[in-house]
Amino acid sequence: MSKQKQIGLLLLLASIALAAISCNTSTAKEAFFGKTVPPDRNIFRYVTGDEPESLDPAISNGQPEARIYMALYDGLVEYHPKTLGPVPALAERWEANNDSSEFKFFLRHNGRWSNGDPITAQDFVYSFRRVVTKETASRNAYLAYYIKYAQPFNEQKVFVRDPQTNQFLLAKDFDDSTPPEPIAGAPLDGAKPEYTTADNSQTEHDGDFHKQLHTPLRLTIPGDAKGRNKLLDANPKLKAAMAGKELVPIQAEDIGVSAIDDYTLRISLVQPGPFLTGLLAHQAFRIVPQKIVEKYGANWTQPQNIVTCGPFKVKTWQPYDKLVVERDPMYWDAATVKLDEIHFYPMSDNPTIMNLYKVGEVDAVLNHTVPNAWLEVVKTKQDYMDGVEAAINYLLINVLHPPMNDVRVRKAFNYSIDKEAWAKWRKVVKPLTAFTPEGIFPDYPQPKGDPFNPEEARRLMTEAGFPVTKRADGSYTCPKFPVDQVEYIYNTQESNKAMAEWMQAQWKQNLGITISLRNMDWKTFLNVRAKLEYKGFARGAWGADYMDPFTFLSLFYTGGENGSGWLDPKYVAMVDEANRMLDPKKRYELLAKAEKFLIDAQPIIPLDTAAVNFVKKPYVKGMYPNAGSLYAWKYVYIERDPSKWDYGIPSLAE
Amino acid sequence: MLRFIIRRLLITIPTILIVITIAWGLVKLAPGNFYSGEKRLPPAIEKAIREKYGLDKPWYQQYGKMMWAIVRHGDFGTSLRYEGQSVNTIIRRSLPVSAAVGILAYLLALIVGVTAGSIAALKQNSRWDYSSMTLAMLGISVPNFVLGPILVLIFSLSLYWLPPSRWGGFPSRNLILPVITLSAIYMAYIARLTRAGMLEVLRSDYIRTARAKGLSERDVVIKHALRGGLMPVVSYTGPALAFLLTGTVVVERIFALPGLGNYFIQASLNRDEPLIIGIVAFIAITLLLMNLLVDIAYAYLDPRVRY
Numbered sequence: 019m020s021k022q023k024q025i026g027l028l029l030l031l032a033s034i035a036l037a038a039i040s041c042n043t044s045t046a047k048e049a050f051f052g053k054t055v056p057p058d059r060n061i062f063r064y065v066t067g068d069e070p071e072s073l074d075p076a077i078s079n080g081q082p083e084a085r086i087y088m089a090l091y092d093g094l095v096e097y098h099p100k101t102l103g104p105v106p107a108l109a110e111r112w113e114a115n116n117d118s119s120e121f122k123f124f125l126r127h128n129g130r131w132s133n134g135d136p137i138t139a140q141d142f143v144y145s146f147r148r149v150v151t152k153e154t155a156s157r158n159a160y161l162a163y164y165i166k167y168a169q170p171f172n173e174q175k176v177f178v179r180d181p182q183t184n185q186f187l188l189a190k191d192f193d194d195s196t197p198p199e200p201i202a203g204a205p206l207d208g209a210k211p212e213y214t215t216a217d218n219s220q221t222e223h224d225g226d227f228h229k230q231l232h233t234p235l236r237l238t239i240p241g242d243a244k245g246r247n248k249l250l251d252a253n254p255k256l257k258a259a260m261a262g263k264e265l266v267p268i269q270a271e272d273i274g275v276s277a278i279d280d281y282t283l284r285i286s287l288v289q290p291g292p293f294l295t296g297l298l299a300h301q302a303f304r305i306v307p308q309k310i311v312e313k314y315g316a317n318w319t320q321p322q323n324i325v326t327c328g329p330f331k332v333k334t335w336q337p338y339d340k341l342v343v344e345r346d347p348m349y350w351d352a353a354t355v356k357l358d359e360i361h362f363y364p365m366s367d368n369p370t371i372m373n374l375y376k377v378g379e380v381d382a383v384l385n386h387t388v389p390n391a392w393l394e395v396v397k398t399k400q401d402y403m404d405g406v407e408a409a410i411n412y413l414l415i416n417v418l419h420p421p422m423n424d425v426r427v428r429k430a431f432n433y434s435i436d437k438e439a440w441a442k443w444r445k446v447v448k449p450l451t452a453f454t455p456e457g458i459f460p461d462y463p464q465p466k467g468d469p470f471n472p473e474e475a476r477r478l479m480t481e482a483g484f485p486v487t488k489r490a491d492g493s494y495t496c497p498k499f500p501v502d503q504v505e506y507i508y509n510t511q512e513s514n515k516a517m518a519e520w521m522q523a524q525w526k527q528n529l530g531i532t533i534s535l536r537n538m539d540w541k542t543f544l545n546v547r548a549k550l551e552y553k554g555f556a557r558g559a560w561g562a563d564y565m566d567p568f569t570f571l572s573l574f575y576t577g578g579e580n581g582s583g584w585l586d587p588k589y590v591a592m593v594d595e596a597n598r599m600l601d602p603k604k605r606y607e608l609l610a611k612a613e614k615f616l617i618d619a620q621p622i623i624p625l626d627t628a629a630v631n632f633v634k635k636p637y638v639k640g641m642y643p644n645a646g647s648l649y650a651w652k653y654v655y656i657e658r659d660p661s662k663w664d665y666g667i668p669s670l671a672e
Numbered sequence: 673m674l675r676f677i678i679r680r681l682l683i684t685i686p687t688i689l690i691v692i693t694i695a696w697g698l699v700k701l702a703p704g705n706f707y708s709g710e711k712r713l714p715p716a717i718e719k720a721i722r723e724k725y726g727l728d729k730p731w732y733q734q735y736g737k738m739m740w741a742i743v744r745h746g747d748f749g750t751s752l753r754y755e756g757q758s759v760n761t762i763i764r765r766s767l768p769v770s771a772a773v774g775i776l777a778y779l780l781a782l783i784v785g786v787t788a789g790s791i792a793a794l795k796q797n798s799r800w801d802y803s804s805m806t807l808a809m810l811g812i813s814v815p816n817f818v819l820g821p822i823l824v825l826i827f828s829l830s831l832y833w834l835p836p837s838r839w840g841g842f843p844s845r846n847l848i849l850p851v852i853t854l855s856a857i858y859m860a861y862i863a864r865l866t867r868a869g870m871l872e873v874l875r876s877d878y879i880r881t882a883r884a885k886g887l888s889e890r891d892v893v894i895k896h897a898l899r900g901g902l903m904p905v906v907s908y909t910g911p912a913l914a915f916l917l918t919g920t921v922v923v924e925r926i927f928a929l930p931g932l933g934n935y936f937i938q939a940s941l942n943r944d945e946p947l948i949i950g951i952v953a954f955i956a957i958t959l960l961l962m963n964l965l966v967d968i969a970y971a972y973l974d975p976r977v978r979y
Contacts, residue, residue, distance in 0.1 A: 071753055072755035074755060157707060160714050320756070336930065338766065363928075370927070373836040374928075376836075377835065377836055379835060539941065540704075548712045560710060576714070581712070
């Protein structure tokens with residue numbers, strides 16, 4: 019290279035470096051991250067994450083979509099902007115029967131669709147049935163499985179009826195593990211009030227359907243011959259009872275949702291469900307317009323067809339560019355809605371999102387967008403939001419593959435991770451030894467798992483037949499451990515790589531074992547993990563579907579699907595017992611016991627309670643860093659008076 | 673010439689069908705599903721989803737159905753990920769975005785590249801030559817995922833002159849940074865190719881003849897030297913234009929543009945089969961057509977190629 023060329027190159031590089039440095043020093047001094055000029059109109063511009071899969075709330079189970087659905091659709095209840103607890107929405111009030119197995123919701127009379135049609139209980143009946151209808155193929159259907167017969171209907175199961183007597187076979191007669199019937203499954207008895215708050219109106223509304231529903235749980239068996247025969251072969255008693263009986267397919271009309279009148283909805287559950295009202299704010303239970311859905315089919319969500327019922331309605335939608343929603347004057351609570359429009363930008367590249375925020379083209383961004391390397395700077399700003407998140411990070415262990423099938427080995431790996439140090443390194447998260455997030459469920463007596471104890475880890479490894487010895491230089495070695503039988507898999511992402519390397523270093527340092535790392539793209543990773551095609555460790559993370567510890571504990575409640583291969587009937591029984599408890603305190607105690615059992619079995623290594631962290635302009639008010647990153651948009655507004663801005667994190671206390 | 677074009681067009685059809693088949697096979701072999709998530713879905717729901725989208729059918733039925741729709745109606749089906757949106761609509765909607773950025777970048781690259789390359793060749797070993805070739809070297813060696821953020825850092829985040837990302841319609845200020853980022857490497861290549869081509873031509877006999885005839889320097893350069901010197905550029909820019917038109921993954925991602933490239937990468941990550949296949953087929957068609965155009969242009973520029 020000639021001298022001239024070298025000088026030119028140097029000059030160019032120097033100017034780039036200078037620009038970068040000057041930019042950094044200027045941001046270091048400012049109180050906020052970037053510009054703080056409110057938009058001209060009452061418009062809120064928000065990055066909600068990836069392009070929405072659909073505007074149909076039954077389809078997507080993603081969080082980016084959940085926030086959009088919260089603008090467009092209303093449900094019986096809405097998430098409280100701070101606590102995420104249920105607050106009245108289309109239901110003005112509700113009451114539960116004495117064991118929370120049946121609920122009555124009293125709807126407001128002024129609920130309207132965006133086309134002006136009134137919203138009635140029938141709309142809920144339709145929407146709830148639709149979400150568990152097989153053809154809808156809703157990924158959220160499982161959340162409605164607590165509703166009586168919703169699960170067998172979704173799975174296309176059948177009832178078994180005796181054609182002579184018209185009697186149905188009952189579940190309790192064929193399965194010893196069937197829990198006792200909840201009150202909603204006991205025959206109606208007018209003398210015994212079911213609802214403590216009863217208005218004594220119970221009997222007047224007891225239609226035929228309600229009487230029919232108010233019976234012990236019927237037996238349901240697979241609708242396809244193959245699945246049925248497999249079941250019958252395994253259960254001779256059932257096979258004998260089947261003789262001469264007829265199969266009755268479960269209909270949408272059999273599900274435990276009914277409209278008592280236009281403005282009263284009844285939901286009957288298959289089990290006591292004290293958490294139900296909290297769950298009902300989920301997108302699966304937000305209502306869709308029957309007439310429009312039936313008229314347009316899959317195209318009903320196109321902007322020219324769509325009819326919604328939330329505080330906002332669709333104005334324009336340019337996929338992959340922006341979704342504009344505007345205030346819906348038909349909305350029952352339109353007076354509360356302060357924003358004229360919300361612009362949702364679908365974006366997924368974090369630095370790109372942060373840049374847009376910095377120059378003031380968006381007013382807030384979604385959770386987890388601040389890149390780890392930027393945190394040092396962004397954390398000091400007054401528009402940086404953080405708080406505990408109802409989500410955890412953990413490692414899954416394939417417990418079917420040796421040597422990890424030995425609980426001592428699993429425990430040793432857990433003991434040798436310093437979670438305090440991990441949380442410090444990650445900057446925003448909190449160390450975790452259990453399987454439910456810390457500080458999320460107020461009265462939950464969360465159990466404690468094993469602490470960081472490398473001595474104990476080495477002792478356990480030695481006990482399991484893999485002696486760990488100290489070398490002359492102070493490091494450890496474990497020559498007998500089959501390192502080729504254990505690996506650590508994660509989906510390709512910078513932060514996951516850093517995490518994998520961190521764990522690898524801990525095990526190397528404390529056990530003298532070097533675990534190999536393997537990365538793959540997200541969908542491949544999910545597949546490998548679900549099918550247990552890995553040996554050793556896999557990254558895991560889970561965020562709450564609803565505000566109850568069960569949303570975490572249920573991950574190990576069903577077999578084969580949890581990615582570790584661990585399933586213990588004892589654990590299932592413990593969780594069942596807890597969920598049958600009417601006293602919420604007792605229920606929490608039993609759930610905590612089950613959680614302790616789970617973490618002692620160590621199919622997982624808990625790492626941390628995740629943290630909500632994002633940025634929002636100080637002039638955006640009514641938006642709080644709540645544990646689920648879900649915002650009731652009708653309370654959000656643009657404040658133009660700087661003296662009323664948020665300087666720092668707004669309090670989450672009510 | 674006409675026979676040549678027709679023959680080339682006829683070869684295009686089986687080529688595209690083969691490309692589609694390979695793309696389909698690769699997508700089928702890739703592990704994972706469009707609906708999989710952190711928590712595995714209950715088997716009944718998984719089954720319902722597979723039935724809804726016909727994924728429960730044997731592979732030859734799925735393949736046959738897809739091919740039939742494509743050959744018969746040019747219909748690539750409906751996106752799996754984006755409920756109810758047809759692949760053809762998605763391509764029709766995102767193509768203008770990619771094309772706007774691509775064509776602008778192409779024009780910019782061509783104008784700046786050819787000018788800089790010609791000047792460098794005409795004033796070989798001068799300060800002009802060195803500085804433009806240094807810049808060209810930088811343009812080639814600095815990847816666009818580095819250049820893009822640097823431009824954003826300077827012009828958006830420090831100076832607040834230009835928007836850092838997003839589509840703002842056409843024309844808009846939002847286009848400036850992505851167009852520069854995208855064109856940089858092409859600009860650099862074109863400059864180098866032009867310079868090399870021109871240098872070779874300028875030393876050739878017919879240029880000496882032209883000069884000897886007493887033609888003005890301007891006529892020599894524009895009428896004779898440039899025409900010959902641009903041959904390598906033409907063969908380079910045909911496929912380049914195809915890539916520019918069909919979107920570039922990195923630039924569309926950095927600047928969050930709703931173009932084909934962005935859809936392509938998302939579709940692959942989401943395992944959105946029909947969308948992947950639709951975009952692959954579209955890129956293949958564009959590429960083949962551009963190559964054909966290059967060959968035709970070649971024939972016009974160089975009489976020796978004509979037959």
